[in-house]
Amino acid sequence: MIKINKTRLREKVRSFSRFGDNGNGGITRLSLSEPALQARKELICRCRKLGMEIKTDDLGDIYAIRKGTEDLPAIVMGSHLDSVVNGGNYDGVLGVLTGLEVIETLCAGNRPTRHPVGVMVWTNEEGARFDPAMMCSGIVTGHFDKDTMMHSKDPEGVCFGEALAESDFAGSRENRLNPRDYAGYLELHIEQGPVLETMKKEIGVVSGVVGMVNYEFTVTGVSDHAGTTPQKTRRDALYAASGVIVKLWDELEKIDDELVFTMGRLNVHPNVHTVIPDEVRFTLDARHQSPGIIRKVVEVIKNLPHEVKGCSVEAKELWARDTVEFDKPFVDAVRDASDELGCSYLEMYSGAGHDAQYVAGYVPCGMIFVPSHNGHSHCPEEYTPIELCANGANVMLNALLALDVKKS
Amino acid sequence: MIKINKTRLREKVRSFSRFGDNGNGGITRLSLSEPALQARKELICRCRKLGMEIKTDDLGDIYAIRKGTEDLPAIVMGSHLDSVVNGGNYDGVLGVLTGLEVIETLCAGNRPTRHPVGVMVWTNEEGARFDPAMMCSGIVTGHFDKDTMMHSKDPEGVCFGEALAESDFAGSRENRLNPRDYAGYLELHIEQGPVLETMKKEIGVVSGVVGMVNYEFTVTGVSDHAGTTPQKTRRDALYAASGVIVKLWDELEKIDDELVFTMGRLNVHPNVHTVIPDEVRFTLDARHQSPGIIRKVVEVIKNLPHEVKGCSVEAKELWARDTVEFDKPFVDAVRDASDELGCSYLEMYSGAGHDAQYVAGYVPCGMIFVPSHNGHSHCPEEYTPIELCANGANVMLNALLALDVKKS
Numbered sequence: 011m012i013k014i015n016k017t018r019l020r021e022k023v024r025s026f027s028r029f030g031d032n033g034n035g036g037i038t039r040l041s042l043s044e045p046a047l048q049a050r051k052e053l054i055c056r057c058r059k060l061g062m063e064i065k066t067d068d069l070g071d072i073y074a075i076r077k078g079t080e081d082l083p084a085i086v087m088g089s090h091l092d093s094v095v096n097g098g099n100y101d102g103v104l105g106v107l108t109g110l111e112v113i114e115t116l117c118a119g120n121r122p123t124r125h126p127v128g129v130m131v132w133t134n135e136e137g138a139r140f141d142p143a144m145m146c147s148g149i150v151t152g153h154f155d156k157d158t159m160m161h162s163k164d165p166e167g168v169c170f171g172e173a174l175a176e177s178d179f180a181g182s183r184e185n186r187l188n189p190r191d192y193a194g195y196l197e198l199h200i201e202q203g204p205v206l207e208t209m210k211k212e213i214g215v216v217s218g219v220v221g222m223v224n225y226e227f228t229v230t231g232v233s234d235h236a237g238t239t240p241q242k243t244r245r246d247a248l249y250a251a252s253g254v255i256v257k258l259w260d261e262l263e264k265i266d267d268e269l270v271f272t273m274g275r276l277n278v279h280p281n282v283h284t285v286i287p288d289e290v291r292f293t294l295d296a297r298h299q300s301p302g303i304i305r306k307v308v309e310v311i312k313n314l315p316h317e318v319k320g321c322s323v324e325a326k327e328l329w330a331r332d333t334v335e336f337d338k339p340f341v342d343a344v345r346d347a348s349d350e351l352g353c354s355y356l357e358m359y360s361g362a363g364h365d366a367q368y369v370a371g372y373v374p375c376g377m378i379f380v381p382s383h384n385g386h387s388h389c390p391e392e393y394t395p396i397e398l399c400a401n402g403a404n405v406m407l408n409a410l411l412a413l414d415v416k417k418s
Numbered sequence: 419m420i421k422i423n424k425t426r427l428r429e430k431v432r433s434f435s436r437f438g439d440n441g442n443g444g445i446t447r448l449s450l451s452e453p454a455l456q457a458r459k460e461l462i463c464r465c466r467k468l469g470m471e472i473k474t475d476d477l478g479d480i481y482a483i484r485k486g487t488e489d490l491p492a493i494v495m496g497s498h499l500d501s502v503v504n505g506g507n508y509d510g511v512l513g514v515l516t517g518l519e520v521i522e523t524l525c526a527g528n529r530p531t532r533h534p535v536g537v538m539v540w541t542n543e544e545g546a547r548f549d550p551a552m553m554c555s556g557i558v559t560g561h562f563d564k565d566t567m568m569h570s571k572d573p574e575g576v577c578f579g580e581a582l583a584e585s586d587f588a589g590s591r592e593n594r595l596n597p598r599d600y601a602g603y604l605e606l607h608i609e610q611g612p613v614l615e616t617m618k619k620e621i622g623v624v625s626g627v628v629g630m631v632n633y634e635f636t637v638t639g640v641s642d643h644a645g646t647t648p649q650k651t652r653r654d655a656l657y658a659a660s661g662v663i664v665k666l667w668d669e670l671e672k673i674d675d676e677l678v679f680t681m682g683r684l685n686v687h688p689n690v691h692t693v694i695p696d697e698v699r700f701t702l703d704a705r706h707q708s709p710g711i712i713r714k715v716v717e718v719i720k721n722l723p724h725e726v727k728g729c730s731v732e733a734k735e736l737w738a739r740d741t742v743e744f745d746k747p748f749v750d751a752v753r754d755a756s757d758e759l760g761c762s763y764l765e766m767y768s769g770a771g772h773d774a775q776y777v778a779g780y781v782p783c784g785m786i787f788v789p790s791h792n793g794h795s796h797c798p799e800e801y802t803p804i805e806l807c808a809n810g811a812n813v814m815l816n817a818l819l820a821l822d823v824k825k826s
Contacts, residue, residue: 203646220645224691235795236680236703237628237769238611241671248681248700249667252660259657263649272644273656274691276684283632283682283701285796292656293691295644361645385642388693 036390066181090135098392147365204385214379233288340376444798474589498543506800555773612793622787641696748784
């Protein structure tokens with residue numbers, strides 16, 4: 011079987027870690043920031059050297075295509091080059107760089123493909139500078155409204171639209187990924203969790219992206235002076251909220267071993283050590299591949315008492331998404347390639363969101379996971395050994411070639 | 419018995435509510451801000467009209483003194499004119515205005531006193547602009563270091579010392595309240611709690627200020643992705659902290675009915691809805707007049723497990739104060755005046771801190787509480803009906819006169 015060059019891939023990972031280097035082993039490469047634009051230019055430069063044709067769409071998404079031998083729609087390998095603040099050197103960029111290494115391997119071996127094949131970069135996947143995450147894959151696939159997104163502002167008040175216009179990366183709308191010109195999309199990504207490492211698997215054959223619900227709870231009590239209000243008359247929102255959090259955790263934990271849920275954000279008002287809190291707001295994020303399990307989560311929430319320790323408790327759904335299933339031929343191609351390469355693998359759902367979840371249902375699509383050391387991501391400690399990166403790239407290369415033969 | 423003029427007192431409360439008027443029924447009159455300086459000038463203007471002598475000390479504390487008939491140290495009635503952000507029209511200012519009304523009543527009735535008697539204003543009691551609270555009474559009585567306090571900065575970066583120098587209120591250090599020149603200090607204050615109103619009492623005869631301990635808890639877990647980290651492997655600091663809060667509350671509640679405790683401030687890190695919290699810090703403030711009860715609180719804290727739900731739990735004492743007892747002749751004078759005026763009263767400890775707690779032990783001292791409607795304070799809803807304000811002023815007047823006779 012044809013294989014990528016690990017040394018070349020290592021050079022790519024190291025080179026791209028310069029863009030936004032934090033000096034602490036990680037990077038800050040916010041979407042359309044100077045370091046992100048440098049990374050884009052470096053990628054385009056490398057793709058041009060391989061004879062690829064470069065296009066951008068009206069959202070700055072980059073498409074670098076190597077010609078095929080037949081007049082067929084393209085198959086692209088994509089991910090993103092932006093990071094969160096103080097992120098790592100693998101999330102997103104590894105999917106782009108393994109795609110580039112796959113193309114470089116084909117070029118080096120003079121290996122033709124029937125379909126045009128290429129590398130693509132989604133703009134603003136993280137949503138760390140411009141809310142929301144997966145903004146441009148969401149626009150292209152009809153999940154978000156472009157005009158609204160153009161006005162999304164970063165913390166300095168710069169609109170996404172302004173930053174895009176200044177970037178020189180905005181191209182033509184007709185260049186967007188679409189089902190007529192594209193036959194498939196493959197995304198390699200780090201797992202961002204500990205499951206593959208813990209289970210000693212080299213490859214995650216990703217079946218889809220789990221469904222989720224996100225709620226905000228508001229617990230309302232009465233604010234009073236910490237020193238002068240008798241304990242028995244208090245309606246302390248933090249005491250009540252703490253009880254609700256413990257109860258929610260204990261109830262949800264019983265539903266299913268694969269259910270994950272997180273109360274990640276909690277804000278207390280007025281948050282002064284001498285004042286009884288009158289309001290606590292906290293979020294609940296719950297994810298599982300089965301809609302039935304998610305329905306049970308919603309039931310637990312709906313069955314919570316509306317009054318706890320004299321405080322009112324309200325739950326509001328912020329958003330929800332159904333489980334997204336990837337296309338069978340793509341999932342099969344990833345599994346078969348892993349098998350043929352002798353890589354151990356696990357069939358799994360992604361708990362995290364990825365551009366591929368929006369692409370699914372629009373253009374046929376699949377994903378490959380490689381292990382995250384200690385499950386870390388979105389931090390400088392994010393790490394995947396180069397051997398495991400190379401395994402992932404080899405699976406991508408061979409899955410791509412298999413799809414190139416099968417797909418019309 | 420001699421009585422103050424309720425109509426005049428009402429006018430004073432209304433007039434001073436203009437300084438820093440928020441337009442919502444409350445005020446923002448941060449220490450040494452323009453509205454606070456206006457209130458000080460108005461007070462001085464009124465005191466001069468009554469023939470009082472005005473002095474300020476090196477901290478901007480104001481002393482307005484009416485001469486006595488004998489060469490004795492002065493007895494002053496004091497409190498503060500500054501407020502918190504969006505505070506009310508009674509906290510602090512009522513103590514100053516009832517003092518002024520007492521003097522005006524003495525002047526109107528040509529009633530002499532043996533001791534010089536007067537009104538005083540402490541600078542920066544709230545600590546809402548310059549940390550800490552009760553700054554200047556703390557400096558004068560040797561609890562705080564002046565140089566350190568002069569460098570305390572407001573959120574705009576202005577030092578207390580700079581604001582004081584610009585205010586034109588800084589006078590001479592030798593004018594500070596001291597045991598040689600002052601025979602007593604009386605402070606009237608709103609209760610800031612619901613006890614008097616609930617128990618249908620008109621006057622709080624304040625025995626002292628309760629002792630307290632203040633702890634900060636740090637619960638440390640491990641941060642990970644909300645979607646990809648299996649539930650059973652999580653070390654979620656917010657889940658652990660919630661359990662600790664519930665346990666602390668439930669244990670402390672059992673100790674004593676008069677113990678009050680508050681977990682008022684809680685901060686989550688990184689506080690992102692899709693990230694498992696790795697650190698939660700929260701405060702515990704506990705107050706009771708008996709040192710034995712406070713020791714039981716400390717025992718509960720010390721007996722907490724050091725590990726909860728896979729997270730470490732640490733408790734650090736931030737500060738503590740012992741119960742302050744006011745001087746018996748002053749407490750007696752307040753009780754006797756209430757009795758003689760036919761006012762119902764409750765002997766009680768203050769749960770809140772006041773300048774008087776620093777004065778106690780330095781200059782003989784007592785306090786009078788008037789009820790807070792619904793227990794509200796530090797908010798626009800802060801309210802004490804004028805009849806109850808007048809009762810308090812009458813108790814102050816008659817306690818002052820009794821002390822004037824008794825004290826040498």
